[in-house]
Amino acid sequence: xxxxxxxxxxxxxxxxxxxxxLHAARGYRLASLYEDAYRAYQRAYAAMGRTNGKTPRTIxxxxxxxxxxxxxxxYFWMMRHVQRFKYSHADWGILEAINTQADRLVxxxxxxxxxxxxxxxxxxxxxxRYPDYFALVDFHQHPGGxxxxxxxxxxxxxxxxxxxxxxxxxxxxxxxxxxxxxxRYLPPGRYHRVLDWxxxxxxxxxTWLQDHPESEVYGVDLAAPCLKLAYARGREAGIKAQWSQQxxxxxxxxxxxxDLSFFVFMLHELAPGHMPALFxxxxxxxxxxxxxxxxxxxxxxxSPFQQALQDAEGWINNEPFMPAxxxxxxxxxxxxxxxxxxxxxxxxxxxDGATPSDPGVPPRQTWNIFRITK
Amino acid sequence: xxxxxxxxxxxxKRFKSVLTGPVGTVEPKFLHDLDMDRMVGAFxxxxxxxxxxxxxxxxxxxVLEEAKVIGKNAIEDFVEDAxxxxxxxxxxKRFVRRVLRELHRSDVPVSAVGRKAREMVA
Numbered sequence: 191x192x193x194x195x196x197x198x199x200x201x202x203x204x205x206x207x208x209x210x211x212l213h214a215a216r217g218y219r220l221a222s223l224y225e226d227a228y229r230a231y232q233r234a235y236a237a238m239g240r241t242n243g244k245t246p247r248t249i250x251x252x253x254x255x256x257x258x259x260x261x262x263x264x265y266f267w268m269m270r271h272v273q274r275f276k277y278s279h280a281d282w283g284i285l286e287a288i289n290t291q292a293d294r295l296v297x298x299x300x301x302x303x304x305x306x307x308x309x310x311x312x313x314x315x316x317x318x319r320y321p322d323y324f325a326l327v328d329f330h331q332h333p334g335g336x337x338x339x340x341x342x343x344x345x346x347x348x349x350x351x352x353x354x355x356x357x358x359x360x361x362x363x364x365x366x367x368x369x370x371x372x373x374r375y376l377p378p379g380r381y382h383r384v385l386d387w388x389x390x391x392x393x394x395x396x397t398w399l400q401d402h403p404e405s406e407v408y409g410v411d412l413a414a415p416c417l418k419l420a421y422a423r424g425r426e427a428g429i430k431a432q433w434s435q436q437x438x439x440x441x442x443x444x445x446x447x448x449d450l451s452f453f454v455f456m457l458h459e460l461a462p463g464h465m466p467a468l469f470x471x472x473x474x475x476x477x478x479x480x481x482x483x484x485x486x487x488x489x490x491x492x493s494p495f496q497q498a499l500q501d502a503e504g505w506i507n508n509e510p511f512m513p514a515x516x517x518x519x520x521x522x523x524x525x526x527x528x529x530x531x532x533x534x535x536x537x538x539x540x541x542d543g544a545t546p547s548d549p550g551v552p553p554r555q556t557w558n559i560f561r562i563t564k
Numbered sequence: 565x566x567x568x569x570x571x572x573x574x575x576x577k578r579f580k581s582v583l584t585g586p587v588g589t590v591e592p593k594f595l596h597d598l599d600m601d602r603m604v605g606a607f608x609x610x611x612x613x614x615x616x617x618x619x620x621x622x623x624x625x626x627v628l629e630e631a632k633v634i635g636k637n638a639i640e641d642f643v644e645d646a647x648x649x650x651x652x653x654x655x656x657k658r659f660v661r662r663v664l665r666e667l668h669r670s671d672v673p674v675s676a677v678g679r680k681a682r683e684m685v686a
Contacts, residue, residue: 253582258597263581266594278674280662326678333675461684502583510586510677510685 197422199288208282209352219268227261228551234259252498270506273331284348288341296340306421313434314414323461324412331508336413343419347391369397371539375559385451392420399429408432439467443475453484458515469527482562485537489516493552524562531563586677
């Protein structure tokens with residue numbers, strides 16, 4: 191018998207205060223420190239006596255300069271270690287804090303999952319084979335990744351919550367507007383069958399169903415702990431969806447099944463060598479005219495400094511496929527997968543948080559919308 | 565053979581702070597050029613923060629005394645029971661662990677990118 195109590199990590203005041211502090215520290219890195227780092231980089235380059243009115247043209251040339259710039263070193267240190275504090279700090283790191291409540295949370299989550307399995311809304315496949323690019327990477331410094339511990343889904347959810355907003359909304363609803371921003375780019379039409387491609391704990395599915403309750407929505411992911419949580423959160427929200435544990439490269443849906451598939455921040459999690467097969471598979475399950483849409487970080491053109499720091503984030507924050515993702519020719523790879531129309535355009539809805547106060551400093555991050563039609 | 569090994573070593577040590585690949589089995593070091601004047605500046609700023617907190621707590625005690633919410637010297641005269649004493653000592657241990665662990669943390673990253681995945685990045 192599943193409980194009707196929400197599945198909730200009871201955070202302490204100290205935990206919340208600590209994460210408010212980390213959130214502020216991260217904000218400082220992304221704003222003031224980033225701008226100072228850029229100005230220090232410019233001064234360092236000028237001091238090297240090589241300017242001749244030019245600035246570095248490549249990431250390699252930028253790296254030669256920033257390697258010795260203290261502001262950039264501090265930027266890198268904070269990128270690595272504030273995130274480590276977030277997940278792994280003693281007592282207040284998300285992993286340790288949530289796992290102190292495992293005696294209560296794991297049985298509750300498992301009871302809910304059993305209910306989901308019985309109802310058929312949740313399908314787990316213990317025999318699923320994790321691809322190496324998923325199994326061997328502790329993405330964004332989440333120790334052990336998303337699939338090894340029963341509460342990894344809750345840890346990830348909390349990680350998202352403390353990133354997207356001040357405070358610690360344990361339901362992780364803070365990032366839902368991101369999905370709505372993406373959905374604005376959908377061509378007008380009726381999207382009956384919808385696939386959340388890499389659903390994680392199901393925030394995209396819930397957002398879609400809140401706005402389109404008539405749709406039949408499927409959330410697919412490799413990580414069972416995330417899918418169990420997705421079912422639990424869907425139940426709390428009063429929505430019904432189909433959650434299943436599958437490798438996106440080998441989906442069990444029929445050909446031409448979906449009208450729409452969407453994703454958020456997924457492309458940089460994929461090993462480049464797997465992309466062609468992954469995109470062929472999503473092409474297979476979409477109906478003719480079906481849409482594959484999502485957003486992803488991209489390089490700012492003509493700004494090797496921003497590009498160097500974006501690459502650095504990939505290496506430092508355990509997002510090892512991010513630098514390759516920035517360099518991928520997606521137009522080509524989607525067309526090779528069989529898609530007839532590939533539209534890639536700037537996605538400025540998230541720019542507020544990344545626009546420097548100094549107009550002379552390049553935006554810290556830039557994003558594109560990928561609207562791909564079968 | 566020796567020559568190519570030297571070349572490879574030089575290549576991997578090209579940068580001291582910038583990474584050009586995933587973090588492997590050793591935690592990278594970034595802060596090679598942060599100068600001590602600035603470190604002491606941050607330390608003094610933290611001392612200031614702590615003093616402001618001390619002042620705030622002392623003022624709060626005084627206000628509570630004035631309002632007769634607590635008696636004079638109530639804090640100093642307070643005798644904790646065994647349970648409270650244990651909780652406070654445990655808290656002190658956790659406090660020390662949170663701070664001092666940073667000074668001798670392992671160089672092995674707490675989160676990892678496995679070797680095979682490190683070879684899949686391009």
